[in-house]
Amino acid sequence: MRCALVTGGSRGIGRAICQKLAEDLQYHILINYQGNEAAARETLALVEEAGATGEIIRFDVGDLTKVQEALQSWSEKHPDAVVEVIVNNAGITRDGLLMWMEPDDWSSVLRTSLDGFYHVTRFFIQKLLRNRYGRIINMVSVSGVKGTAGQVNYSAAKAGIVGATKALAQEVAKRNITVNAVAPGFIRTDMTEGMDEKELVKLIPANRFGEVEEVADLVCFLASKKAGYITGEVININGGIYS
Structure with a gap:
């Protein structure tokens, strides 16, 4: 069984990626979620509608013990399964100016994005190396490439993954494993719902927000x-906002 794991796969960009990997590449999709089981089940239904198979798997990517327990338990139940694709998509924002940023706003954002990348990828990396094939795709952000005021924590977390992507790519390339990062700009999701789209569109040369399906197409490729x-x-998908 050929599998693809998408962390934070229950909604938004993660959900679109799960659907697209199911539709175009026919992987068995592992949909990771942390709290919203109903949304994860909706994503699973969409994967099945696309003609593929999948399952939901609950763990907090930022908690090493939980990651190892969940993935170890899954691996033991599926000894013949091969995870070929890992999409490190889970992330949270706790925006605010640095001078008012509480320690937990800093650490929780880094824990989810940066530690989450380490916990999940490290679990699978030896298996990918043994199989001599793999695709690791890390979802970063325009904030991690150019920096965004009010997002020092998020920018730091995503920039950290950019560095990790470049380094890991060199470690595993000989084994036919690629490691890339995708950096979306303004994409229409739950996360951007509260933003003033009319004003922000003025900053975007393409004159619109991106759609989750456009990001999913790039990830799928x-x-x-x-x-x-x-x-x-690091591939930017941002309508020309930063190029």
Whole structure:
């Protein structure tokens, strides 16, 4: 059984990625979620509608023990399964100016994005190396590439993953494993719902917010065999806002 794991796969960009990997690459999709089981089940229904199989798997990516317990338990139940694709998509925001940023606002954002990348990827990396094939795609952000005021914590977490992506790509390239990052700009999701779209669109050369399906198409391409010679890259998908 060929599998793809998407962390934070229950809603938004994560959900669109689960659907697209199911539709285009026919993977068995592991939909990770932390709290919203109903949303995760909705994503699973969409995966099945696309003609693929999947299951939901609950753990907090920022908690090493929980990650190991959940993934170990899943691996033992599915000894013949091979996870070929990992999409590190889980992330949270706790925006605010640094001078007012509480320690927990800093640590929880770094724990989810940066530690989450480490916990999940490290669990699978030896298996990918043994199989001599893999696709690791890390969801970062325009904030991690150019920095965004009011998001020092989020920018730091995503910039950390950019550095990790470039380094890990060099460690595993000989084994036919690619590691890339995708950096979305303003994409229409729950996270951007409260934003003043009319004002923000003025900053975007393409004159609109992006759609989750557009991000999912890019991720799906990077997860495919067609992208075997692309590694260590950060691909911006932002309508020209930062290029």
